[in-house]
Amino acid sequence: MSLLRIVQFPHPVLRQRAGPVDGMNSELERLVADMVETMYHAPGVGIAANQVAVPVQIAVIDVSRPEEPQNPLVLLNPKIIELSKETEKAEEKCLSVPDFQSEVERALKIAVLARDLKGQEIKITAEGFMARVLQHEIDHLNGTLYIDRIGRLKRQRYVRQRKKALADLALE
Ligand code: NI
Numbered sequence: 001m002s003l004l005r006i007v008q009f010p011h012p013v014l015r016q017r018a019g020p021v022d023g024m025n026s027e028l029e030r031l032v033a034d035m036v037e038t039m040y041h042a043p044g045v046g047i048a049a050n051q052v053a054v055p056v057q058i059a060v061i062d063v064s065r066p067e068e069p070q071n072p073l074v075l076l077n078p079k080i081i082e083l084s085k086e087t088e089k090a091e092e093k094c095l096s097v098p099d100f101q102s103e104v105e106r107a108l109k110i111a112v113l114a115r116d117l118k119g120q121e122i123k124i125t126a127e128g129f130m131a132r133v134l135q136h137e138i139d140h141l142n143g144t145l146y147i148d149r150i151g152r153l154k155r156q157r158y159v160r161q162r163k164k165a166l167a168d169l170a171l172e
Pocket of ligand 1: 093094095096136140
């Protein structure tokens with residue numbers, strides 16, 4: 001296994017709609033194992049394949065606490081089938097959106113259909129933090145970032161700050 005490089009905003013692959021996975025093969029199994037390792041190393045609670053520059057519909061998630069055993073959930077071709085009308089606001093961050101966090105309003109409850117590594121269909125229902133992480137990662141697979149879901153002025157401020165940070169890096 002190896003750590004993968006996580007691409008950061010404004011890398012264009014983050015804006016790509018990921019293509020569906022037809023079936024597993026050794027290359028995709030390796031990608032999943034590397035994504036899981038990269039997520040724990042970051043550390044983060046989820047990674048979508050776009051974030052490691054592979055636009056396929058794979059997301060890995062683990063919201064267990066540090067003191068709990070690792071419990072990675074691998075989702076292939078996840079689709080949201082239900083979103084509650086009730087919403088909740090909470091802070092989000094993203095490994096691909098450095099030096100920023102913001103409150104995002106999301107559905108409180110969600111139901112998702114996906115396939116697991118064996119190709120079996122699985123249905124996940126979740127609420128609160130897990131529902132939020134699922135929405136955040138599925139957004140990635142559709143080319144959406146959480147900064148698209150915040151106020152325009154706040155987003156523009158971030159985009160300017162990020163451009164300046166990248167320009168400063170280029171000068172060093
Ligand atoms: Ni993210």
